[in-house]
Structures are given as C-alpha cells and as structure tokens.
Amino acid sequence: MHPVNPLVVLPRSYSVGAALVAVVLWSVAPLLADLARATPPLQLTALTLLAGSLATLPLSRRVNVATCGHVWQLSIWLGVPLLIIGAVSTYFIGMRLAPAAEAALITYTWPVLFVLLSQWSRFGRLRIGGLVGALIAFSGAALLLMPQAGGGGGSDTAITGYALALLAACCWALYSWLSQVAPVPLTPLLPRLLLIACVIAAAASALLEGQLALPSSEAVLTGMALGLGPYGIAMVAWDKALRWGHTSLVGSLAYGVPILAALLLVLAGMSTLDWRLPIAAILVVTGCVKASR
Template sequence: MHPVHSPLVSSRWYSVGAALVAVMLWSAAPLLAEMAHTSTPLQLTALTLLAGALATLPLSRRTGVERLSRGWQFSIWLGVPLLIFGAVSSYFIGMRLAPAAEAALITYTWPVLFVLLSQYSRFRRLRIEGVIGALIAFAGASLLMLPQALSGGFSGEMIGYGIALLSACCWALYSWFGQTAPVALTPLLPRLLLIACAVATGASLVLEPSLELPSGNALMAGIALGLGPYGIAMVAWDKALRFGPSSLVGSLAYGVPILAGLLLVLAGMSVLDWRLPTAAILVVVGCLKAGR
C-alpha cells in the first residue's frame, strides 16, 4: 500500500518550508544593505524594488482585483506600494543613522506588531499575552537605546532607531493586509513593487542630491536584496501566511534578528557586546509570548 498524505498536512509543511526560506533570506538583508552603504538610501530602495519586481515577474497574473470595490482597489494599488516603499526605505535610512545590527533588530520587532494587529482585527480586543509579549519585545529594543537615553538628547542614532521602528510598523501592516485582503498579493507583487519603485525614484530625485547610479558592490548588493529578501522572500512569506498556521509561521520569523545579527558579527560589520544578544533574546521571547 502507498501511504496517503493529507492535503492539509502537505499544505502545512509547504507553508513552513516557505516561511523558512523567507526567514533565511531576510536574515541576509542587513549584511547586503551594509555592503551597499556607498549608495544613497532612496536610490538603493529604487534599485532593490526594481530587482524584486523583475524577480517576481513570472508570477504575475490576473486575480480579479477589478471586481473588488473601489476601496479595496485603492488600498491594493496605492496603499500596499506605499507600505512597501515605507518599509524598505525606512529600513535603509535607519541603518545609515544607527548601528546596523541594532537598527535591524528594532525593525524585526514587526512580528509582535503583526500579532497585535491580527488579534485586534479578529477579537476586537488585545489579549493580555499579546500585550505582555509586546512589552518584553520593546524592552529589548529599548535596551539598545539606553546609552543614548542616559547621555541625553536625540542624537542621529536615536533618530535612526525611530525610523527603524517605522519600518517595523510598515512591515506589520503589510503582513496584516496580505493576510486579510480578499485576493492574494503574490500574483500582484511585480506590479506593486514597480509602483513602489516609481515612488522611491521620485522621492530620490526630490530629496537626494546625488543622481549617480550605484556601482560595484553597491549595485550587486542592491540587486541581491531585490532578488532575495524583497523578491523571493516576499512571495514565500505571502504563501506561508495564506496557507499555513499563522501562529507557527509567525513564530519562525522571530529567529530573523538573531540570525541577522550573527551574520553581521561574523562579517566584521558589527561589534558584539552584551546588549545586542540580550536585546535579541528579549525580542524573540516577547514575540513568542505574544504569538501564543
């Protein structure tokens, strides 16, 4: 006899595998962003989103968006690209103003924000586990800001931490929207990324003085960011959210800050002190607590 595999079980393990792919690619994002430090943040954002659009182009197909209400169409074609632009550009800007590992860790508090959004949209209230988890996670993030807070004033690093937190909010909203939208975002992703790329290009022309295109390592790192963390990873994450158990899939994302920080330390781009691993552990524990 041949073993019979339940479609539900197969879908579950497929979703877990897709989530793991996304986690591994996202873990490499801070390292690649540091390799592209010679390019301006908004130019790097535009290059990354263009590469991501090209990487996901084979997945493009019609999904019946035109049959949705105008409110949904407006949210998908304008709201989602703005969230993508905000998430990616804030991430790169935050890493320029603050130490890369610390800024990346603050950005990766987005899973706990996603859990809180999901809980509130489903139950119309926040569960105590989610609130406690959020407090633990943000206690870890606050630990990174302690030296600046004790010295007084808002330095460039503090501003960078705030912008990194803005990136976390954008990613949480994007993930929540991807879970609740009436159509899957994956077939729309190439067009959504192109719209976000156009926004980033316009913002770069207005706000950044340099118009030189990235070259050398910055160019290759930008393309790699688009192909991996903001291309294949976004597709894999959307699939995992759509077809997998949200609690299990969400918990896998909690390993990203630890892996990302480890890669930066191994590459010699970040200095390991007691605050970084302690904060990473607090963020992961907080996310796990919130997702229970």
C-alpha cells in the same frame, strides 16, 4: 502572505527547507544593507524593489481587483506600494544612523505590532497575551537605547536611527495587516505592487537625492542582491512553505531571523557584540512568540 494549505501536504522537509531559505535570506538583508552605505537610500530602495519585482514573478497570477470598492482599490494600488517604500527606505536609513544590528533588531519587532493590529481589528480590543508579548519585545528594544540615554557623541543620530527602524516595523506590520484583511489576496499582485513602489521610489530619489545619473555598479549589484534575495526569492520561498507545509512549524522558524541577522553582522565585524545585544534579541523573539500564541 496567506497561509493557504492545499489538500495534499508535501513532505515536511520540503516546507522546512523552503522556510529556511527565506529565513537565511532575510537574515542577510541587514548585512547587505550595511555594505551599501555609500548608495543613496532611495536609489537603493528603487533598485531593490525592481529586482524584487522580477524575482517574485513566479507568484503572479490574475486577480480581479475591480470587484473591490474604490477605497480598497486605492489602498491596494497606492497604499501598499507606499508602505513597502516606507518599510524598505526607513530600514536602510535607520541602519546608517544607528548601529546596524540594533536597528535591525528593532525592525524585527513588527510581528508584535501586526498581532496587536489583528487583535484590535478582529475583536475590538487587545488580548492580555498580545500586550504581554509586546511589553517583552519592546523591553528588549528599550534595552538597546540604554547606553544612548546618558548622552555622548552621536547619541541623537543613533536615536533617530532607532526611531526610523521602528517606523519600518510599523510599515511592515500595516502591510501584513492589509494583506490579511484585503478582500483579494495580495501575494499574486506582489510583482506589480513592487514595480509601482520602484517607480515611486525612483521618482523620489530623483527629486530628493538628485540622482539623475546612472547608479554605480556597486549600487546596482547590492540593490539586485537585496531585491533578488531578501525581497524576492525569500518571498517566493516563504509563500511556498506556507502553502505546502505545516504552518505552525514554518511560522516558528521566522523567529530565528533577528538572532541570525545580528550574529551575521557581528561575525562580519560590522557590529560589536556586548551584553545588551543577545539579551535584547532573546526578549524580542520571546515577545513575538508570546504575542502570536
């Protein structure tokens, strides 16, 4: 998202309210993804992106991508949809192989990776603040791996899930970086980019998962909820909050997403609360704040 502020700033309560809507919906995403474990991940990805494309239609407006070079046109129309598919599908798979709250927390390290990418591309080096923030955030992620390091049933599967969650974080960071450096704004193109990603994900599902039959009603409902909420309405609300509000205040609210997401999973009985989870959440959030400052 591009934090574009107009000349007239609406009341702070408006932007904060819109940002809180986005934060709550993003926090619900791990819970919905965990409820959809029975649905093949690529099929769920396609359904989610289809609903997200419909929900983000209010953001759509005409953008002349033809003025960009051929490399940028390929990056926008193919690279960005592939990054979106990678982010969403590896997130879904990672949460099935590893404990949901822990996998979600690792995915939410993506702001640190985005800051490091931005610093490297802009200054040709990494700043100390960004490196310190990354070390703090990833120490929280490493804390989640400690019980798995000693071996035990299913530890290899859990570590694979954590690796996929980290891959999802990398995809989100690259997507955000492309949104920042692209010669044209990507937000108005989001409905079309999500639709392209949906078509690719559906083709991959048919090829790799053999899902030629119509999806179950449960899969449709869950995919629609994910697409309309975390990947739809939340995107629209966040865009409005950044455009019409106080960017620094709105941006700081996003750091509550990993903590709220983990709390919802624990309250729903889908994750077990132990001493690692709250400490790791605090470290991840602290690292993100430190890096972004």
